[in-house]
Amino acid sequence: MTDTPPQHHREGGTTGRNESAEERADRRWADLLQELRVAQTGVQILFGFLLAVVFQPRFADLSTANRTIYVVTVLLGSATAAALIGPVSYHRLLTGRHVKPQTVVWASRLTVLGLVLLFCTMCSALLLILRVALHNTLSLWLVGAMALWSLLCWFVFPAWLLAQASSNRES
Template sequence: MGHIPADGSEDDGTARPGVHPQSGRRETEEERADRRWGDLLQELRVAQTGVQILFGFLLAVVFQPRFADLSTTDRNIYVVTVMLGSATAAALIGPVSYHRLLTGRRMKPQTVTWASRMTKLGLGLLFCTMCSTLLLILRVALHNVVALWLVGAMALWFLACWFVFPLWAIVRGDGPQPGRGDRDGDGRGTRG
């Protein structure tokens, strides 16, 4: 006997018209893509704002009088950090461009899948950008090896908050029951 959804009908695992087999919602593929796109946009707004503020800060650093006093190592860290910031901004703004260029071509589900992948890449790059930024700032502020230990500790915290805790929830089964609810942002549900 299959899972019995809230509407009382038996779920035998086969697709029914108007019900998406992975999410259990009564929506067409296009409606599901619209919903997932709206969710992704909300997530991107948060990430993009933070990246834009951080990137603006990084760009302004080179124009500060104290920049000339940085060691060669610190200047190299700065260049790497700016490049990472640029790559992060591109990856997190990319989904908007992707959507805009493909709008009207009846490719919404594929667009959402690729936008989700770009967002995940952007989060990985943001992790690197944040760690590099912290390294630069703490090296300049502390002038000692404590900076590396503090960056390492924060890197572990970022990893925990952004990746470990969500993966732990998946492993523990804290998400929706099989056949119920959207499991992830790229449309590939996991079997539970």
């Protein structure tokens, strides 16, 4: 480590670490890769199941509405996989080109987009499954409840924690 001053965030606070921009980018990249490993595995399993559904005997019995939901779900799953696998391409194509800090920023944005798409994919898949399983409007309420729970876990709680941390720094 060098004796450089702590790095500053856009908000004006420090990172609390004595690291260069390159070291910070390396650390953030390693963190992002760990997060992506978890998300990619889940997306690949979900997408694989979605692709197999069309080959099941009961698929022919689906209503037009359920087939439409299925097609939308498969397209969302494909977009999700692309967004969450995208940072791997960034890394491979941009390694050694001295743009790691920018690569981390754009890969992080793509990962957040992937999480939003994953949220949509999961809600759509859940809607299809519950419509087939329950044959009633209860499925919409259950999907709504699970969507709300996912939004809380994935976005609201982290935003709340960030707001709490910001207000503590300002105090």
